[in-house]
Amino acid sequence: MSKKKSLYIYNSLSRKKEFFEPLNPPFVGLYVCGPTVYSDVHLGNVRSFMTFDVVYRYLTYLGYNVRYVRNITDVGHLLDDSDTGDDKIEKRARLEKIEPMEIVQKYTNGFHNTVNQFNLIPPSIEPTATGHIVEQIEMVQRIIKNGLAYEVNGSVYFDVKKYSEEHHYGELSGRKLDELLEQTRDNLEGGDEKKYFADFAIWKKASEETIMKWDSPWGIGVPGWHLECSVMSTKYLGQEFDIHGGGMDLKFPHHECEIAQSVGADGVNPVKYWMHGNMLTVNGTKMSKSLGNSFLPHELISGDHPLLEKGYTPMTVRFFFLQANYKSTVDFSNDALQGAEKGLIKLMNAIKTLSKLISSEKSSIDLNTIITNCNDSMNDDFNTPMTIAHLFDGVKMINSINDGKATISLSDLEKLQEHYNIFVFEILGLLPQNTDSSNDELPSELMNIIIELRKKSKENKDWDTADLIRDELKKLNISIKDTKDSSVWNYEE
């Protein structure tokens, strides 16, 4: 097995593919910005988390000991910096007339359910912002102590201007402060507490009505949104860690501010490799909550949405996403989804065939090329579409062997089965469809009897009966496909 650790990762910071070398092998620290749990996650969110699910799976496959941290933002996601310190969750809580923590619990549960449906592996640690208020206050203090933050009326702002005297604010997003200034002139008006337009709140004074608030050296308030990620990544992965992931839309200002805070507090540039997943689009426009063009998971599965012609399984969607590079946008369309659906069935059927393949003395196929190609493409910045293409090369091979047009030795067969198990199920994280029912012994026994009966009627050239059996089973979403001297049955979608 050519499982060489020659992984290259596209680093958003350098805008280049870089050879991946963990800071402390065999350990790898992976931090991914999780959801703000104020409403249902949509498919665009899912794609982002799925990207890093594959990253986690592949790093694990390579033998790294990965600590995977993905936070839950349950406080501090302010509507904006200039208002009264209201955040997204509180606003929602008022709307639904329940406790903020009920909102948090409700949508955290929803998030977990969704993410489970798409077979995402839970992170090693899933910390919450509210669980790290003390650490956040401490970080604010460190930043103040270093002279890079100032207090105004119970709020604390990060001093971007001061910071930029010695550091490069904008190194990740490629932004220049003076250019930013031109485009955000409006922000300078209106009695802002900030000294400089680009300053951002790291602690915000709470208003009377605010429900979730904490005491601090600056009075009652809430932590700033950007701060939690810096605090929790530092706490669980150290001041400097390997990979930080998130959606493209978090690059600025969120991730830029994270860098500034960490450098401002501890003097260390926190992340070695920054990874950013691209957006999911609908008719060419970003899927987002605020635009109202997002699909919710249950709409996707049922097909109950004006833009969907039918429902699609989570695995179809997973496969669909993985057929595109994570750095590209993916446009959601029925044609594309239906193509993915059929492609996935083809792949899964081949895996089923693979498990029943009969070995020969010798192999007439070149197994190592496929295995090497799959490893190489994953090593090339997690190129899943390429990997899937290589897996389809193997599908051709598997079907040829099944048709008797090629042969495979026992040791090669075992190797090939292992390869597909690892790549399809463990790395790409696909699941066989309908596992729950096909694992049941009774239907399988019953089907054997039915197929035997049908075989008898075929031998008697009683085509009416044979077709009747097949047609009636079809109504139960069970398909029968005849091979040379037997029949194969499957559940259909």
Next chain:
RNA sequence: GGUUCCGUGGCCGAGUGGCUAGGCAGUGCUCUGCAAAAGCAUCUACAUCAGUUCGAAUCUGAUCGGAACCUCCA
């Protein structure tokens, strides 16, 4: 307006300076009681215009079109 990125065949999507991934759909053939599956073969390409080069879809420039970000977003 600024920053970053993209424009590949009917649809989705990789990709390297020369040997034209892959999936879906189409066409023909093989197999087959029929159907499906599968196999084999095959048809549609690299936004436009210049330039560099022996050779460019791949490099450079311009043009056109699209997207994300520019303090809500994964």
